[in-house]
Amino acid sequence: MAGLDDDFILVDGVEKVFDVRKKTGFLRRERREVRAVDGISFSVARGEMVGYIGPNGAGKSTTIKMLTGILTPSGGRLRVAGIEPARERTRLARRIGVVFGQRTTLWWDLPLIDSYRLMHRMYRIPDARFRANLDRCVELLDLGGLLDVPVRQLSLGQRMRGDIAAALLHDPEVLYLDEPTIGLDVVSKAKVRGFLRDLNAESGTTVLLTTHDLQDIEQLCRRVMVIDHGRLMYDGALAGLHEVGESERTLVVDLARELPEVSVAGARVVRVEGPRQWLAFPASASAAPLVTELAASYPVVDLSVREPDIEAVIAQMYADRSAALG
Numbered sequence: 458m459a460g461l462d463d464d465f466i467l468v469d470g471v472e473k474v475f476d477v478r479k480k481t482g483f484l485r486r487e488r489r490e491v492r493a494v495d496g497i498s499f500s501v502a503r504g505e506m507v508g509y510i511g512p513n514g515a516g517k518s519t520t521i522k523m524l525t526g527i528l529t530p531s532g533g534r535l536r537v538a539g540i541e542p543a544r545e546r547t548r549l550a551r552r553i554g555v556v557f558g559q560r561t562t563l564w565w566d567l568p569l570i571d572s573y574r575l576m577h578r579m580y581r582i583p584d585a586r587f588r589a590n591l592d593r594c595v596e597l598l599d600l601g602g603l604l605d606v607p608v609r610q611l612s613l614g615q616r617m618r619g620d621i622a623a624a625l626l627h628d629p630e631v632l633y634l635d636e637p638t639i640g641l642d643v644v645s646k647a648k649v650r651g652f653l654r655d656l657n658a659e660s661g662t663t664v665l666l667t668t669h670d671l672q673d674i675e676q677l678c679r680r681v682m683v684i685d686h687g688r689l690m691y692d693g694a695l696a697g698l699h700e701v702g703e704s705e706r707t708l709v710v711d712l713a714r715e716l717p718e719v720s721v722a723g724a725r726v727v728r729v730e731g732p733r734q735w736l737a738f739p740a741s742a743s744a745a746p747l748v749t750e751l752a753a754s755y756p757v758v759d760l761s762v763r764e765p766d767i768e769a770v771i772a773q774m775y776a777d778r779s780a781a782l783g
């Protein structure tokens with residue numbers, strides 16, 4: 458039987474149904490059910506860092522809100538660090554940290570340090586621990602020069618780093634991150650990712666990361682879960698996403714001159730630009746026979762194989778699913 462460390466976050470057949478009422482006439486109201494989360498099961502082991510991705514409206518935020526206890530599930534069973542979130546929200550709050558990229562938990566008009574001092578009291582963090590955590594965050598998140606700046610004057614990247622620090626001052630064992638790199642420039646993204654990687658490796662903090670930026674996932678998570686229409690469509694290694702759906706690789710061929718579309722068995726031309734042609738072939742097939750056949754029949758100057766990028770694979774997954782649903 459799996460222990461608490463294996464099921465540190467446990468989601469078992471969880472559902473969330475919203476009752477939406479819409480006015481459709483003078484006295485008429487229509488009731489509609491929105492199944493935001495439709496029977497999801499997964500568990501996250503202590504110390505794991507897992508990506509949670511899916512298109513807009515898939516049910517990601519609803520899942521996170523249930524995991525923090527803000528929302529009560531309509532069905533199923535949830536446990537975080539052995540605690541049932543909706544029943545013991547305050548007790549759970551001491552064990553988890555939450556960062557919503559699109560919103561701040563900091564006090565807008567106060568200098569950053571004042572927000573941290575308020576959290577120190579709110580969470581009743583022992584003084585020594587507060588100081589040690591603050592020093593560490595200030596150093597690693599580069600907040601030194603920003604502590605006396607009112608939050609509203611911080612750039613988005615600075616504010617995000619400030620928010621991440623705020624979520625970590627009470628030493629949470631679990632960190633939920635909802636779009637932590639949204640709107641950040643390349644340098645800020647790299648800083649945030651580096652920090653999260655070290656935090657997970659060194660402190661063993663369990664991290665559930667929601668993002669639209671697949672580079673976050675590629676750089677941080679070995680495991681990824683994909684949710685769509687409230688259902689879990691994939692849960693596994695990042696590398697395995699490539700095998701989901703009928704994904705394709707691309708052979709890029711440079712010919713000696715412009716030619717009509719080449720013809721080889723097992724591949725199809727998907728694009729032509731001057732002497733360069735792009736051929737799609739199944740990701741599971743070997744490129745070797747294609748290369749041999751091309752080289753034998755055409756004046757090939759150069760060749761390269763492009764792996765499917767994760768975004769294309771996911772787009773393909775959704776397309777396959779829509780087609781299957783008709």
Ligand SMILES: Nc1ncnc2c1ncn2[C@@H]1O[C@H](COP(=O)(O)OP(=O)(O)OP(=O)(O)O)[C@@H](O)[C@H]1O
Nearest residue numbers: 475477491493511512513514515516517518519520
């Ligand atoms: N309070 C609510 N009342 C009614 N419907 C809701 C409520 N909250 C969310 N929904 C609906 O539930 C579904 C899932 O929403 P959710 O916010 O969880 O998606 P998401 O995956 O986080 O999307 P995004 O990436 O856009 O944030 C959507 O159809 C949304 O409109």
